[in-house]
Amino acid sequence: MDNIETPVVIINLKTYSQATGEKAVLMAQACERVSNEYDVPIVVAPQMPDLYRVAKAVEIPVFSQHMDPGEPGRFTGHVLGEALVESGCAGTLLNHSEHRMQLADIEEAIQIAHKLHLYSVVCTNNIQVSVAAACMRPWSVAVEPPELIGSGISVSQAQPEIISGTVKKIRAVNKDVVILCGAGISNGEDVTSAIKLGAQGVLLASAVAKSPKPESVLADLVGPLSK
Amino acid sequence: MDNIETPVVIINLKTYSQATGEKAVLMAQACERVSNEYDVPIVVAPQMPDLYRVAKAVEIPVFSQHMDPGEPGRFTGHVLGEALVESGCAGTLLNHSEHRMQLADIEEAIQIAHKLHLYSVVCTNNIQVSVAAACMRPWSVAVEPPELIGSGISVSQAQPEIISGTVKKIRAVNKDVVILCGAGISNGEDVTSAIKLGAQGVLLASAVAKSPKPESVLADLVGPLSK
């Protein structure tokens, strides 16, 4: 897989009406334009049924919001890595706080993602869980205090010690994993704070996906990261 | 939604390698050709990431293998009805034995499917569970003894009393629901037996999806249903 540079911004489209179907494509195209204009890597994570049409429409990396572990075969209704690859995905979120996974399944999914050259981002809820996730060697760990998700109150402002603590504790066990943070990130100032605290990027959703003007929100977000 | 006539044959592609990505499209096109040639309704159920490309490629109904309940908004990684509609799906399986659902979630998903004009097929494992499912008024109930799924031993041959019993008990509480059966169905004889026992169609997977010649398997399967 092409290397995704850091700092990176991941836009999770969740299941917002404003970002479903053809609207997911439009949202991804807005991400692509801003990514190109500011020369900052932006990843977009649409719903599973939208992965193929979005991946066909843009050149920026497309991630799934979830991936199940398991080998192809039975498993009706599961979302396996092989299908993500065939849909043009570059990676996947794992263990989002709205789709928590069992410990052993996270590890198996990370292994499968690695084998299939898919980026894996394990979402976590605090410092200790972040360290545990980092030990399983995903591409990235994204720490997001659940109580701030969708709150509009930025983790980098409200709980800066979670970001700096996560960075410090993870680096003691894993030098390579990309460390992201999320929850309540909504503008360039939040991003700047996060980067100063040691994060290598941010994961966010509603500030972009629910905005009537996603492109200007994105521009504000990535502005501080522009080279 | 257009009425899906019965008897109907539903082909579940599960997560078989032979039916993922572009191969899911090829499989769906084979289903479409056989459906047209024999004038028998065939529904195809690919993996979630393949729904859009398959629905774009064929005219026959495309079902999802699963749908989560819930309204659009948060719910990262969930597969909501709105996304299925946007992908061109006509319906969804629910509660497959490889993706069991909670009782209240099945009921909520049925209501949402109804509201969105999506067909819903609740998979069940025995007579009593089938009756319970039928009370929640999905479009269809598909009874599949789990121990026969993927076995190559047909439910209509090995446990005919499950089919006839399900039909009898369901009709006492629901006159309209379409009653299907599955598990081990692999040829036209199995289909004929199922119909004779009162089923209005069959749900099957491996016999078609793992076959090197899916089209001839399909022709054999639907032959007895041709008008």
Added chain:
Amino acid sequence: MDNIETPVVIINLKTYSQATGEKAVLMAQACERVSNEYDVPIVVAPQMPDLYRVAKAVEIPVFSQHMDPGEPGRFTGHVLGEALVESGCAGTLLNHSEHRMQLADIEEAIQIAHKLHLYSVVCTNNIQVSVAAACMRPWSVAVEPPELIGSGISVSQAQPEIISGTVKKIRAVNKDVVILCGAGISNGEDVTSAIKLGAQGVLLASAVAKSPKPESVLADLVGPLSK
């Protein structure tokens, strides 16, 4: 099993500190005294680790708050019917809104409870789910609108049509099942309303288990049912 007469009051102790360990025993003894004084059947449902000590201490029926399906053997951490019987339980709640179960597991658990002569109460969240539950022939169905659980707003006052509707629709498919209601029930007036709407008893928790004077709350609750 001895027949539990109706109307019946089931007190769910949940995991309240005020009703854990020896305090669960005291709470059960209060239930027993009120049950005897007013000649109204009261069932108490303590936490799993408290079942044995409570069942040893009182003569009134003791129910578990949950039971897993499955036969004895492996299944570390599961709560099987055989262990409930050995602990002196008379029955179990199933599918409480705080411990939802898969459809097929509910049905299997009902069958096992029946085989072991344990009473089974399937909790449900609306009319349609109640009818589905009733089709699987538990001893009882207890309808509880989740949004009212623990609210202090009584289902029998706020949503009387759910009780009367559940009674009417269940009776079309099952003449024998005991129909209970719950959510927000906190005094004798709520109980009287519920009975007038056709319920054969009530399921409640916080009004008793969190009260500093559970015995007087209980007396008020069962007063209207006294013969």
Added chain:
Amino acid sequence: MDNIETPVVIINLKTYSQATGEKAVLMAQACERVSNEYDVPIVVAPQMPDLYRVAKAVEIPVFSQHMDPGEPGRFTGHVLGEALVESGCAGTLLNHSEHRMQLADIEEAIQIAHKLHLYSVVCTNNIQVSVAAACMRPWSVAVEPPELIGSGISVSQAQPEIISGTVKKIRAVNKDVVILCGAGISNGEDVTSAIKLGAQGVLLASAVAKSPKPESVLADLVGPLSK
């Protein structure tokens, strides 16, 4: 809590009929006699409904087979730490392969166990998951390759590299956690091999719980650990 010395042997009674109710008490008493005779710590883990009666009957440590995270209050059917303490438990297994838990729930349960002075043993399925578990600082990690559980083929004979690898990799991140192994352990030779490979004890079930002579199996198991 009293310090549990190592090497330690944990006997998981699972849901075996031979170890349910009063038979769980007899099994625990056999463990206690052997523990005293050989001066080797033995822990017994009965089913949740049996915890109180077993803890009343023996002096050796009694562990639950599972504990849910969460604070006292609602959570019908959950097994919280407070109830374990009130039942006389000294600790709990977490994340057994027959009762897998979500990553964040394991971490929360470990924190709660710590706060309540309960020993916590996180079961894991391979080296990488063991390291992740160790990062969350439970009292112990018990690695058990799932395919060998209940097989009669000992992990210490069949996959010695899992034990030695787990010990080596865990020690790089956590110097204090007690490292156990399990799966297929059935006699003193298996225990000796495990200890030589660096394990500080074993977790086993069927060899004892299904034996007609559990006491002699136990004597054989702990003999090599006798001081």
